[in-house]
Amino acid sequence: MTDASELYQSIILDHNRSPRNYRPMAEANRQAEGYNPLCGDQLKIWLRLDGDRIADASFQGSGCAISKASASLMTTVVKGKTCHQVARMFDSFQRMVTGQGGPVDDLPAKLAVFAGVREFPMRVKCASLPWHALKAALESQGENRISTDTGV
Amino acid sequence: MTTAAPRAHRFDVTRVRSDFPILRTQVHGHPLVYLDNGATSQKPRVVVDAVANFELQENASVHRGVHTLSQRATTAFEAVRALLGSFLNASDPSEIVITAGTTAGLNFIAQSYGRSMLRQGDEILLTEMEHHSNIVPWQQVTQAAGARIRVIPVTDEGELDLAAAATLITPRTRIVAVAHVSNVLGTVNPVRHLADLAHANGAVLVVDGAQAVAHLPVDVGQLDCDFYVASAHKMYGPTGVGFVYGRLALLNAMPPWQGGGGMIQSVTFEGTSFAAVPTRFEAGTPPIAQAIGLAAATRYLQALDQAGLAAHEADLLSYATSELAALPGVRLIGVAAAKVSLLSFTLDGIHPHDVGTLLDLHGVAVRAGHHCAQPLMRRFGIPGTVRASFGMYNTRDEVDRLVEGLAEASKVFGG
Numbered sequence: 281m282t283d284a285s286e287l288y289q290s291i292i293l294d295h296n297r298s299p300r301n302y303r304p305m306a307e308a309n310r311q312a313e314g315y316n317p318l319c320g321d322q323l324k325i326w327l328r329l330d331g332d333r334i335a336d337a338s339f340q341g342s343g344c345a346i347s348k349a350s351a352s353l354m355t356t357v358v359k360g361k362t363c364h365q366v367a368r369m370f371d372s373f374q375r376m377v378t379g380q381g382g383p384v385d386d387l388p389a390k391l392a393v394f395a396g397v398r399e400f401p402m403r404v405k406c407a408s409l410p411w412h413a414l415k416a417a418l419e420s421q422g423e424n425r426i427s428t429d430t431g432v
Numbered sequence: 433m434t435t436a437a438p439r440a441h442r443f444d445v446t447r448v449r450s451d452f453p454i455l456r457t458q459v460h461g462h463p464l465v466y467l468d469n470g471a472t473s474q475k476p477r478v479v480v481d482a483v484a485n486f487e488l489q490e491n492a493s494v495h496r497g498v499h500t501l502s503q504r505a506t507t508a509f510e511a512v513r514a515l516l517g518s519f520l521n522a523s524d525p526s527e528i529v530i531t532a533g534t535t536a537g538l539n540f541i542a543q544s545y546g547r548s549m550l551r552q553g554d555e556i557l558l559t560e561m562e563h564h565s566n567i568v569p570w571q572q573v574t575q576a577a578g579a580r581i582r583v584i585p586v587t588d589e590g591e592l593d594l595a596a597a598a599t600l601i602t603p604r605t606r607i608v609a610v611a612h613v614s615n616v617l618g619t620v621n622p623v624r625h626l627a628d629l630a631h632a633n634g635a636v637l638v639v640d641g642a643q644a645v646a647h648l649p650v651d652v653g654q655l656d657c658d659f660y661v662a663s664a665h666k667m668y669g670p671t672g673v674g675f676v677y678g679r680l681a682l683l684n685a686m687p688p689w690q691g692g693g694g695m696i697q698s699v700t701f702e703g704t705s706f707a708a709v710p711t712r713f714e715a716g717t718p719p720i721a722q723a724i725g726l727a728a729a730t731r732y733l734q735a736l737d738q739a740g741l742a743a744h745e746a747d748l749l750s751y752a753t754s755e756l757a758a759l760p761g762v763r764l765i766g767v768a769a770a771k772v773s774l775l776s777f778t779l780d781g782i783h784p785h786d787v788g789t790l791l792d793l794h795g796v797a798v799r800a801g802h803h804c805a806q807p808l809m810r811r812f813g814i815p816g817t818v819r820a821s822f823g824m825y826n827t828r829d830e831v832d833r834l835v836e837g838l839a840e841a842s843k844v845f846g847g
Binding site for chain 2: 283284285287288293296297318319320321342343344345346348400402403406
């Protein structure tokens with residue numbers, strides 16, 4: 281029997297209640313929107329890149345606790361990281377939430393709270409949506425919009 | 433053919449439950465509480481047996497072969513049409529078109545009736561509570577014709593604003609398309625009233641009956657609708673099959689929709705003459721085994737004590753409504769005076785998907801999200817709802833399990 285606390289760990293509930301970096305960013309030089317048409321979750325990511333480094337990251341949107349907490353925690357861990365480091369984090373995060381195995385040592389320890397998501401296949405996209413939006417923002421020039429139905 | 437429960441047997445939920453083997457399933461260590469009947473209902477053994485028996489003993493294509501099995505299959509398939517005709521009180525079995533389901537049925541009406549008669553400046557009237565299936569097909573044909581869509585608003589209680597409807601239906605209105613029962617709100621709409629309004633203005637009324645057929649007796653004569661559309665799988669039948677009732681005079685004037693085998697009279701490379709109604713609208717091999725299953729589901733429904741079934745579902749609705757209303761943080765979406773046994777709600781501070789996952793961990797299956805009714809979600813200013821939709825086999829004990837699960841969800845998120 282799967283327990284609710286495996287998915288809804290206290291850190292996730294905390295970030296859902298009080299999301300960090302939950303604000304628009306006027307001085308952003310990268311941004312992207314993520315949308316999951318299946319459930320209607322949507323969020324917007326703002327980044328301020330200083331050279332190759334993420335100087336600031338923020339988000340806003342509406343979604344379930346998993347997607348909101350994932351976005352919130354993500355903004356806290358990518359600040360100060362280079363695009364290359366974030367790309368490796370993205371890959372590790374995907375491996376962790378889909379349960380496909382492989383190294384996840386690029387991932388900051390606190391993101392391990394999302395490991396339980398792999399037991400809930402219907403919720404994997406909730407956790408990964410913010411990361412896909414982040415990736416889209418980094419790979420784009422200016423604005424971008426991604427959907428879980430197109431390649432995520 | 434396996435027979436359903438004998439007639440005139442008083443409605444007995446325990447007996448009904450024993451007809452549905454899936455209800456003995458365990459989910460996450462709990463007995464399944466299946467409250468997602470609005471998405472698809474479970475199937476009694478007689479339906480599954482009817483499909484299996486056909487596939488194993490009687491399978492053949494219809495309308496094609498001269499061999500024995502094909503003739504038997506054709507007879508059985510046409511008997512489904514006749515049964516559905518009497519189930520809906522149609523005046524002629526030819527008024528029943530077998531489809532792949534409600535979505536296919538609505539697309540058929542839009543593409544055949546809509547596309548052939550809509551002109552620039554015409555209007556189609558929908559309601560704010562429609563499922564995307566009763567919106568998108570109309571958008572496709574209005575855009576092509578230069579016609580436009582207007583929308584009957586929904587009140588805070590979740591009922592149609594009939595005063596607005598009366599002014600929105602005008603001689604420009606060609607088609608009024610409305611859900612008999614809302615898949616989100618459970619509201620039973622006043623179909624006959626809308627039919628009268630439509631007809632007074634020279635429009636036809638299309639009724640999406642997907643959410644109604646399992647819960648209400650449907651009499652197309654009394655409703656006076658021009659088209660009535662439904663799916664088998666929401667009325668305890670198989671997926672992949674459904675039906676359209678269409679007034680014979682309208683069907684006879686409608687062009688074919690999809691082209692293919694079975695719907696023709698003769699084909700040359702220069703042109704084709706089409707078969708008569710309704711086979712003109714049934715291109716390709718139909719879902720034969722599924723239609724046999726639909727017939728079994730229809731007979732199963734017909735054999736039940738109708739008054740007892742209605743009373744049972746009304747009791748579930750009133751019990752669940754009062755139990756949920758008593759829970760802190762619950763907001764019911766849709767409190768119409770006339771409802772089927774379906775409850776949509778939100779829980780303060782918890783997204784519907786999280787509620788859905790937490791209930792699932794208690795073995796309670798509900799639907800969470802926008803329910804393919806995004807305009808209605810915008811109307812109520814919410815991203816989605818949790819929907820508990822009841823079927824004939826649900827019980828008060830299962831309502832209690834839902835309430836326990838919700839209390840637990842609040843505890844998880846409140847800590």
